[in-house]
Amino acid sequence: MNRTRRDRATLAAIVWAVLVSQVLLYPGVEDLVAVLGAGADAGIDAGMWFLVAEFAAFVVCAGLWGAASDALGRRVPLVVAGALGGAVGYLALVGVALADLPFWVALLVRVLGGAMTIGAFSLGITMLMDLTGGHGRNMGAAGLAIGLGAALGSVVGGRLTTLDPLAPVVGAAVLLFVVALAAATVREGAVESAASDPADDPVSESVDGSVGDDAAEPGMGDVLSGLGDRPELLVPYAFGFIDRLTAGFFALVGVYYFRDVFGLSAAGAGGVLALFFVPFAVLQYPFGTLSDRVGRFAPVVVGSVLYGFAIVGVGIAPSLVPAAAMMVVVGVFGALVAPATMALVTDVAAPEERGAAMGGFNVFGSLGFLTGFLVGGTAASTLGYLEAFLVVGAMEVGIALLALRAVRRLAPGGIARTSETAAEPTEGS
Structure with missing residues (x-):
């Protein structure tokens, strides 16, 4: 395994593990919020605010970590x-439950824990994004890890929820401790070495991988300022917002929908969610590589239309x-x-702008995930599940x-064929 592949695999594994810790809580969120003080009859609103609290911290704190x-x-x-x-934040949630503290305390802990977790997740993706070898391939690796x-x-x-509602929380804490140990073994110069390895970079991209202003995770003010300089970035940003909105929708409304409408347990709801996440994960790498070869238009536009109709199909x-x-x-x-x-x-972004972009x-x-929780939870609780699926599917289309x-x-x-990837050999050939 050459250096770029090894660095890509290591960083993808870190991103993967952080996602596992986060999603462990989703299938049993209805049971979890009940033991955290919301009560057994709290409904989808309590689950919505429990998820919103973490992602609100993601949005605010991503730029601070950068x-x-x-x-x-x-x-x-x-x-x-x-x-x-x-990890400490997850253990604090266990303490909230054991001490029988009010639900608002659990929400505060979620905010603080989310503020920490986004550092590991965001900087892991940024380091992965800077690697050479094809943007579609690298982002496919990121998507594979996430999925x-x-x-x-x-x-x-x-x-785990079938054992105890707090079991996923403990599992998430243990996993993040392992992530910290694994991250400590990553070479700080991984991105720099990948960018300087001529075997992996036949076109000599001018990305040095250093941690500078262009590599920082910006705040919203910086993002809006950057859009003023390069407004065409608003196009992929808008698609990213809606796509993550749908993911947030399924993480919340999907779980409640399959449990309430079809009477599934937390384990059953988790299994159904996996029917979405497994192909979403396994196909990202080949589809990302495909987009390097055929361009972005068909995967982005045609794929979004089909994706939107498929979302509605679940609801009907x-x-x-x-x-x-x-x-x-x-x-x-x-x-x-x-x-x-x-x-x-x-x-779209110039090489020196890619980190910030x-x-x-x-x-x-992150704003999309947050909006997906709010829009999905509000639509499901006020209009109904079918209407919620229609709203979100229509947004994607x-x-x-x-x-x-x-x-x-x-x-x-x-x-992709007019950029540096046209000159790159197929990795692994």
């Missing part, structure tokens, strides 16, 4: 600190089996869209139709 990496000049210590802080983490977390989290399915089958379809189309959208960011994408993505011309202008005939 600024800290600038000031320190290193990333690995911050990944370790973020993982350790996240596999979500898939495993949903299955294992559901099983008459019984569990077709609903579960549609979850697989949703995962396939989601995998087609996600890596191409992330790769479009690096296609991807940071902006992550900020919009709508962004594809509204941005069709913009995507075609940014990626005419396959932008």
Whole structure:
């Protein structure tokens, strides 16, 4: 295994493990909020605010971690600190339950824990994004890590909930402690060495991988300022926002939907979520590589339309089996869209701007997750599950139709073949 592949695998494993720890809580969130003080009859609103609390911290604190990496000049210590802080946050949730404290205390702990966890997650992705070897390939690796983490977390989290509602919380804490230990072994110069390895970079990209202003995870003010300088980034940002919104929707409403409508246990709901996450994970790498070869337009635009209709299909399915089958379809189309959208960011941004550009994408993505919880939870509780699926599916189709011309202008005939990836050999050949 050459150096770039080894670095890519290590960083992807860190991202994967953080996602597992996060998603462990999702299948049993209904049971968890009950033992954390919300009460057994709290409904979807309590679960919504429990998830919103963490992602609100993600949005606010992602830029702070990037600024800290600038000031320190290193990333690995911050990944370790973020993982350790996240682990402590999960253990604090166990303390809230054992001490029978009010639910608002649990929400406060979620905010603080999320503020720490986003450091490990965000900086891990940024380091992965800077590697050479093809933007679609690198973002496909990121998507593979995220999807596999979500898939495993949903299955294992559901099983752990059947043992005890707090078991997934303890499992998440243990996993983040392991992440901290693993992150401490990562070479600080991993990105620099990958960028300087001529065997892995035949076109000599001008990305040095150093931790500078361009590599920081920006705050919202920085993102908006960057959009003023390069407004075309708004196109992949908008797609990223909606795509993450749908993921947040399934993480909350999907769980409650399959449990309330079809009477599934937490383990059953986790298994159904995995039907989405497994193909979403497994297909991201090949679909990301495909977008390097055929361009971004078809995966982004056509994939988004199909993805939106598949989401609606889950909501209108008459019984569990077709609903579960549609979850697989949703995962396939989601995998087609996600890596191409992330790769479009690096296609549009200049080499010296890619760190900040991807940071902006992550900020919009976190806002999308947050909005997915709020829109999905509110629509499901006030209108009903079917209406919630219709709203979210229409949003996915709508962004594809509204941005069709913009995507075609940014990626005419396959932008990937006109960039550095055209000269790259197929990795692993």
